[in-house]
Amino acid sequence: MRPFTTTISLEEARKRLHASLVAIDRTERVRLDDANGRVAARDVASPIDVPPFARSAMDGYAVIAADIAGATRTTPASLSLLGRIYTGEVSSAIVRHGTCAEIATGAPLPEGADAVVMVEETARPGGERIEIFAPAAAGQNIGRRGADITAGERVVAAGDLLTPSRVGALAAIGCADVAVFAQPRVAILSTGNEVVEPGAALAPGQIFDVNRFTLGAIVAAHGGIPEPRRSAEDTVEALITALDAAAHADLIVFSGGSSVGERDLIVDAIRSRGEMIFHGIAVKPGKPTAFARVRGTPFFGMPGNPTSCLSNAYILLVPFLRAMARLPPHVPRTIIAPLGRTIVSAAGRHQFYTVRLRDGAAFPAFKGSGDITSLSQADGYIEIQSDASGVDEGELVTVTLF
Numbered sequence: 001m002r003p004f005t006t007t008i009s010l011e012e013a014r015k016r017l018h019a020s021l022v023a024i025d026r027t028e029r030v031r032l033d034d035a036n037g038r039v040a041a042r043d044v045a046s047p048i049d050v051p052p053f054a055r056s057a058m059d060g061y062a063v064i065a066a067d068i069a070g071a072t073r074t075t076p077a078s079l080s081l082l083g084r085i086y087t088g089e090v091s092s093a094i095v096r097h098g099t100c101a102e103i104a105t106g107a108p109l110p111e112g113a114d115a116v117v118m119v120e121e122t123a124r125p126g127g128e129r130i131e132i133f134a135p136a137a138a139g140q141n142i143g144r145r146g147a148d149i150t151a152g153e154r155v156v157a158a159g160d161l162l163t164p165s166r167v168g169a170l171a172a173i174g175c176a177d178v179a180v181f182a183q184p185r186v187a188i189l190s191t192g193n194e195v196v197e198p199g200a201a202l203a204p205g206q207i208f209d210v211n212r213f214t215l216g217a218i219v220a221a222h223g224g225i226p227e228p229r230r231s232a233e234d235t236v237e238a239l240i241t242a243l244d245a246a247a248h249a250d251l252i253v254f255s256g257g258s259s260v261g262e263r264d265l266i267v268d269a270i271r272s273r274g275e276m277i278f279h280g281i282a283v284k285p286g287k288p289t290a291f292a293r294v295r296g297t298p299f300f301g302m303p304g305n306p307t308s309c310l311s312n313a314y315i316l317l318v319p320f321l322r323a324m325a326r327l328p329p330h331v332p333r334t335i336i337a338p339l340g341r342t343i344v345s346a347a348g349r350h351q352f353y354t355v356r357l358r359d360g361a362a363f364p365a366f367k368g369s370g371d372i373t374s375l376s377q378a379d380g381y382i383e384i385q386s387d388a389s390g391v392d393e394g395e396l397v398t399v400t401l402f
Contacts, residue, residue, distance in 0.1 A: 007280040007287060009386070010315075010350045016277050017291060017316065020298060023326050024250060026182035032171055035162045037223075038180040039326045044156040046173040049146035053090075054109040057141045061100040061122055061130055062113035065138045076123070076131040085110060100130055109142055116141035149173060161328055184324050186224040187246035188215050191239065191256040191266070192304060195231040210306045210372055211255035218313050223325035224251070239269035243294055251324065252297055253317065256304030266301050270294065282386060284351040286312035298324075306372040311352050311381070314402075332380075333401045337362040339382075344390040351386075354378035355399055362399050378402065 008016075027041040056062065063079065071077040079100040082093040087106045095101055095112035103109070103116060115136040123131045149155060155169045156162070162170075162180070170178055195209045196202065209231055216226035227249060232242040239257065246252045257266035267290070270276050274294035279301070281289050285308035290301030300317055302309040318330055340361035345351045355362040357379045365378035380401040384391060391397060 007282040008278050010281060010283050013278055013281045013289075013291070013316065014319075017320050018323075020277060020291070020293065021320060021323050022298075024181050024184050024324055027179050028182050029177045029179050031177050032167060032175060035167050035170070035178050035180065036164055038162050038178075038183075040156045040158055040160045040162055040166075041179040041181050042158050043154055044170060044173075044175065044178065046149045046151055046153050046155050048149075048173060049151050050149035050172050051143055051145060051147065054145050055143045056103045056105055056107050056109060056116045057143050058105050058116065058118050060103060060116045060118040060141065061132070062095055062103045062110050062116050063100045063132065063136065064095060064097055064113060065115040065136050065140070067097055067100075068115075068117065068132045069135050071132045071135050073133045076133050079130050079132060081124075081128040081130050082110075100132075102130075114138045114142075159326065181326050184224045184250040184321060185227055185248070186219045186251045186253060186321070187227050187229060187249035188212050188219065188253050189229040189242055189246065189255075190231045190304075191234065191242075191254055192231060193234050195256070197230070211302065211304070211309045214306065214310050214372075215253055215255065215302070215313055215317075218310075218318060219253075219321065222318050222321050222330065223327045224321050234265060236265045236268045236272075239265055240272055243269055243273050243299075247295060247297065249297065251321065252294060252299045253302060254300070255302040255309045257301065266290065270299065270301075274299065281312075282349045283312070283315075284346065284349045286315070286352075287349070289316065291316075307354075307366070307374040310372075310375050311354075315352065334380075335399050335401065336396055337399055339391050339393055339395050339397050340364075342390060342393045343384065345384040345388060347389050348386055351384040352381045353384055354381045355397075357399065362397055375402070 068077040080098055082099050082101045084102040085091040085107045086104050090108050091110045093101055093110050095110050101110050115138055117132055117136050121134040155173055156166055190209045190212045194206050196206050198208045212228050216228050219226040232238045270292045274292050276292045279290040280287060286303055288303045289312045292299040302312060322330055338361050340363035343353055343364055354365040354374050356365045367374045380399040382397045382399055
């Protein structure tokens with residue numbers, strides 16, 4: 001056995017991760033259909049005014065405002081109707097004094113008109129005459145050209161997260177595609193002679209691979225492209241071969257092989273290909289988590305136990321990956337609830353303890369580091385600081401929701 005001689009604090013681990021972070025700099029162009037959730041790589045300025053023409057803001061009649069000054073229900077202004085203007089067409093009619101044109105919402109304003117009267121303030125007593133029951137100011141109910149965006153105006157800045165509204169703004173200026181930062185490619189691999197693919201027959205002593213799938217789901221949800229690989233056996237040679245095969249990736253994530261047994265050989269494999277930055281964190285679960293650089297590529301060695309692996313993926317991998325992908329930090333939702341049952345914690349280790357929410361209280365859900373249901377049947381987790389010995393029943397706790 002090769003026990004941990006020291007562990008570092010969670011705060012120190014985060015500092016070392018931050019110091020090792022290099023944001024992705026590759027760029028690519030994607031269709032606007034695929035742009036939501038991506039990060040813009042360049043400023044985008046509008047080549048046109050939006051709207052590109054003055055248009056009606058409602059259904060009604062395009063008029064000259066001076067013609068209907070003083071109009072009321074008892075003394076309406078009477079105008080001659082020139083025709084109708086629909087969206088998507090430009091009328092050749094010219095509105096002159098004493099005339100008007102029926103117009104649909106969004107249709108281009110005809111030449112000569114300077115206001116639109118809503119249809120509710122009008123009547124058509126017969127023939128081609130329109131009665132107007134209210135005055136209008138010049139510019140009323142008109143969307144002027146460039147009122148939303150002017151030509152040359154910056155619509156998206158480099159580094160902006162492309163939200164649905166920003167994607168809509170790009171569509172409004174005619175962009176069919178946009179330059180974005182590439183998503184980090186993340187090689188994911190489980191280690192261990194006992195690990196087999198789901199769907200295969202289990203031999204005695206074997207278990208199905210869990211971590212490759214949970215890690216892949218987390219990577220995909222937080223801006224990365226998971227590249228899953230078949231598990232590697234517990235030999236230094238097999239692990240080195242797996243590291244070499246993953247060298248093309250932007251980030252490498254192994255699970256298992258990072259603890260302290262004779263066959264936990266990831267430390268030896270890293271030593272032959274790179275530099276270990278830390279190995280062992282004073283947290284529970286997830287103490288054996290490692291971080292290294294393998295020929296310049298960041299490497300996470302996650303614990304093999306499913307709960308430990310997934311817990312530290314939320315706590316450490318997600319912030320690192322999102323920063324690498326230039327995404328804003330993930331801000332999970334939290335609630336305050338009384339603890340439903342006392343939790344005892346080992347002093348000296350920062351503990352992330354899973355809980356279920358029931359009847360307005362948070363009840364412990366943690367079974368063990370090897371039990372995936374410690375997380376799958378939990379609603380969130382609470383944090384117990386390293387200098388605390390536990391949390392008493394009834395004490396108010398902050399629950400970070402999954």
